[in-house]
Amino acid sequence: MALSVNKNDDRELRVYENVDELSSNLADYIAELSESCIKERGVFAIALSGGSLVSLMSKLSEAPYNKTVDWARWYIFWADERVVAKSHVDSNYKLLKDGFLSKVPIVHSHVHSINDLVSAEQAAEDYEFVVRQLVRTRVISVSEVNDCPRFDLILLGMGPDGHIASLFPNNPVLNEIDQWVTFITDSPKPPPERITFTLPVINSAANVAIVVTGGGKADAVHVAIDDVSGDCPELPARMVRPINGELVWFLDLSAASKIESVKFSE
Numbered sequence: 133m134a135l136s137v138n139k140n141d142d143r144e145l146r147v148y149e150n151v152d153e154l155s156s157n158l159a160d161y162i163a164e165l166s167e168s169c170i171k172e173r174g175v176f177a178i179a180l181s182g183g184s185l186v187s188l189m190s191k192l193s194e195a196p197y198n199k200t201v202d203w204a205r206w207y208i209f210w211a212d213e214r215v216v217a218k219s220h221v222d223s224n225y226k227l228l229k230d231g232f233l234s235k236v237p238i239v240h241s242h243v244h245s246i247n248d249l250v251s252a253e254q255a256a257e258d259y260e261f262v263v264r265q266l267v268r269t270r271v272i273s274v275s276e277v278n279d280c281p282r283f284d285l286i287l288l289g290m291g292p293d294g295h296i297a298s299l300f301p302n303n304p305v306l307n308e309i310d311q312w313v314t315f316i317t318d319s320p321k322p323p324p325e326r327i328t329f330t331l332p333v334i335n336s337a338a339n340v341a342i343v344v345t346g347g348g349k350a351d352a353v354h355v356a357i358d359d360v361s362g363d364c365p366e367l368p369a370r371m372v373r374p375i376n377g378e379l380v381w382f383l384d385l386s387a388a389s390k391i392e393s394v395k396f397s398e
């Protein structure tokens with residue numbers, strides 16, 4: 133690892149020389165959390181995003197993890213999903229199924245994808261219902277601070293505009309505090325119709341990891357992590373601050389190259 137820094141505010145930055153090193157350490161991190169959660173609660177409830185994250189976690193489906201992880205105890209959710217058919221190239225479900233789920237023995241009924249046959253609004257409502265049922269049965273734990281679900285781990289990517297899940301800069305859904313899952317029909321990044329976990333759900337997780345690589349995202353990483361003055365809009369990625377959980381940023385050197393508050397080795 134090039135560097136691991138604990139910022140004073142409960143955020144941990146892990147910066148790696150390259151994508152390969154980051155991927156190995158990300159697989160380790162997920163496997164360790166899975167083991168400790170299963171020891172403690174008997175299950176592991178993980179919510180994932182789409183995008184580059186899926187290939188960055190691909191080592192988790194390889195040796196030794198394919199044999200050592202207790203896959204039967206995993207429950208899979210999506211932190212955000214595009215409202216398209218599950219067979220569509222834009223589907224986050226399809227991306228994860230092709231890149232990960234098809235390679236590990238996760239129980240089919242533990243994979244909770246959205247209803248892709250209804251409107252975005254209905255799909256968000258249906259998905260929240262599913263999450264509520266699983267909170268009731270404690271497959272997903274519950275936050276002691278609010279009544280939100282407390283996922284064992286939420287894995288997020290970040291776009292070059294600083295969006296996480298399908299929470300985009302300046303979108304009113306950033307202020308949603310009543311719903312656990314909401315929808316948008318005007319995503320600036322196609323496709324336009326999406327559902328997404330809201331910030332209260334993301335910030336109630338026991339662990340959140342934001343995984344970002346590449347120089348094209350370095351400006352957004354800088355704004356999300358440094359104390360930036362001026363009237364730049366609040367970036368969604370900056371608004372990720374687990375109330376009673378751990379936040380870790382996984383970055384490669386290119387993505388971390390514009391962070392001012394930390395000096396990295398060459």
Ligand SMILES: O=C1O[C@H](COP(=O)(O)O)[C@@H](O)[C@H](O)[C@H]1O
Nearest residue numbers: 181182183184185289290291297
């Ligand atoms: O549209 C989306 O974008 C973000 C970021 O994707 P990336 O390819 O730039 O990493 C992703 O995290 C989200 O799940 C997805 O719906």
